[in-house]
Amino acid sequence: MHKVISTAVIKRLPRYYRYLGELRKKEVVRISSKELSERMNVTASQIRQDLNNFGGFGQQGYGYNVEYLYTEIGKILGLDEEHQVIIIGAGNLGQAIANYADFARRGFAIKAVFDVKPELVGKEIGNVRISAMSELKDYIMKNKPDIVALALPKEYAVDVANDVVSWGVNAIWNFAPVELRLPKHVVVENVHLTESLMRLSYNIRALKNKQENEAAQYDAPGVETESAAAKE
Amino acid sequence: MHKVISTAVIKRLPRYYRYLGELRKKEVVRISSKELSERMNVTASQIRQDLNNFGGFGQQGYGYNVEYLYTEIGKILGLDEEHQVIIIGAGNLGQAIANYADFARRGFAIKAVFDVKPELVGKEIGNVRISAMSELKDYIMKNKPDIVALALPKEYAVDVANDVVSWGVNAIWNFAPVELRLPKHVVVENVHLTESLMRLSYNIRALKNKQENEAAQYDAPGVETESAAAKE
Numbered sequence: 063m064h065k066v067i068s069t070a071v072i073k074r075l076p077r078y079y080r081y082l083g084e085l086r087k088k089e090v091v092r093i094s095s096k097e098l099s100e101r102m103n104v105t106a107s108q109i110r111q112d113l114n115n116f117g118g119f120g121q122q123g124y125g126y127n128v129e130y131l132y133t134e135i136g137k138i139l140g141l142d143e144e145h146q147v148i149i150i151g152a153g154n155l156g157q158a159i160a161n162y163a164d165f166a167r168r169g170f171a172i173k174a175v176f177d178v179k180p181e182l183v184g185k186e187i188g189n190v191r192i193s194a195m196s197e198l199k200d201y202i203m204k205n206k207p208d209i210v211a212l213a214l215p216k217e218y219a220v221d222v223a224n225d226v227v228s229w230g231v232n233a234i235w236n237f238a239p240v241e242l243r244l245p246k247h248v249v250v251e252n253v254h255l256t257e258s259l260m261r262l263s264y265n266i267r268a269l270k271n272k273q274e275n276e277a278a279q280y281d282a283p284g285v286e287t288e289s290a291a292a293k294e
Numbered sequence: 295m296h297k298v299i300s301t302a303v304i305k306r307l308p309r310y311y312r313y314l315g316e317l318r319k320k321e322v323v324r325i326s327s328k329e330l331s332e333r334m335n336v337t338a339s340q341i342r343q344d345l346n347n348f349g350g351f352g353q354q355g356y357g358y359n360v361e362y363l364y365t366e367i368g369k370i371l372g373l374d375e376e377h378q379v380i381i382i383g384a385g386n387l388g389q390a391i392a393n394y395a396d397f398a399r400r401g402f403a404i405k406a407v408f409d410v411k412p413e414l415v416g417k418e419i420g421n422v423r424i425s426a427m428s429e430l431k432d433y434i435m436k437n438k439p440d441i442v443a444l445a446l447p448k449e450y451a452v453d454v455a456n457d458v459v460s461w462g463v464n465a466i467w468n469f470a471p472v473e474l475r476l477p478k479h480v481v482v483e484n485v486h487l488t489e490s491l492m493r494l495s496y497n498i499r500a501l502k503n504k505q506e507n508e509a510a511q512y513d514a515p516g517v518e519t520e521s522a523a524a525k526e
Binding site: 101 | 397487498500
């Protein structure tokens with residue numbers, strides 16, 4: 063499995079996994095790509111194509127075995143191993159991450175949380191004690207966490223990311239609104255909330271434009287679009 | 295601007311916007327697509343192509359005017375209008391969203407927060423008082439918020455989403471790990487944290503496979519990959 067898989071496919075895999083997990087809970091044994099596609103709003107041929115990247119799993123006219131597909135996608139996603147996660151930043155976002163029960167269920171164990179603020183050190187979030195940033199280096203060297211979540215202001219994110227990478231960390235889950243430039247052997251996954259909100263805002267505007275455009279075409283054929291829309 | 299823009303382009307626009315905002319703060323007046331591309335890790339031709347979707351903005355051999363491009367991309371993203379946002383769910387995640395200063399700066403104003411828990415109602419987060427869910431309908435009918443952020447457990451997310459849409463809401467920012475099926479005129483932007491973590495996990499595994507594969511090819515040409523890698 064050493065070929066390059068497109069990011070679009072990688073984006074869909076966790077959705078398949080989540081959905082198959084729901085089916086599994088409902089004790090559904092088998093599902094066709096057609097049913098899967100209707101529920102997930104992806105075409106059936108897209109699903110077949112996506113899964114063919116990893117060698118198939120389905121049988122023509124017979125559908126997918128839910129349990130098997132769930133397990134196999136889990137392996138592709140690396141969920142058959144536990145991941146040790148530490149969080150840097152114990153503000154609202156760091157606390158939200160530390161307390162998010164879904165992660166533990168998927169094998170992502172929050173092992174430690176660090177913060178610069180002395181008044182936070184020693185407190186507990188989730189079931190984890192907040193440690194001082196001065197303890198971070200020793201902790202990482204000793205425990206070699208798999209993933210470091212950066213939930214701290216962007217002014218500090220770049221330096222802290224460089225530090226933890228120099229101490230041996232290879233995977234960063236970055237919540238700070240900044241582009242990290244790290245060596246090639248380091249994997250970075252960004253959660254940029256402001257960008258997500260901007261995409262929403264873009265789509266609100268795009269939909270409004272489309273609706274106004276359609277209304278204009280319908281109400282006043284031949285009339286210039288902008289002014290017709292402005293009448294609304 | 296009524297043509298369909300690919301989601302990949304829409305995904306990159308907020309990054310351009312963020313980065314141009316940083317340049318603007320540093321009082322950079324002009325930037326070439328080459329420089330922009332180096333800083334952003336996107337090819338120069340990709341940048342030109344992306345911006346051509348919206349009619350260009352650059353001049354051959356002269357680069358982009360930072361201020362102008364920043365303003366224009368802001369308009370495309372709908373950031374020239376203020377958006378009124380309400381948050382449903384005042385747990386850690388809801389609080390993190392309510393307190394995230396970056397949003398206000400971009401014109402996303404958090405106007406109200408709702409929660410079912412009586413012990414939270416009346417408390418303040420950000421500068422906003424937490425209201426009871428029983429007040430939600432009246433609030434929406436009266437204030438017509440632009441965006442509803444769902445930061446509540448997935449068991450409730452589907453019903454609440456259907457409710458707020460029936461009360462006139464057209465844009466949902468969904469943090470609950472569930473697929474919302476809403477009418478076509480409703481815009482949904484999902485932030486699925488567990489899926490993000492799974493993509494990170496996938497990439498950790500993929501990188502490890504790649505490294506083992508390369509090591510195996512280098513160390514023991516002709517020897518079967520798996521066992522060679524296992525020696526590592």
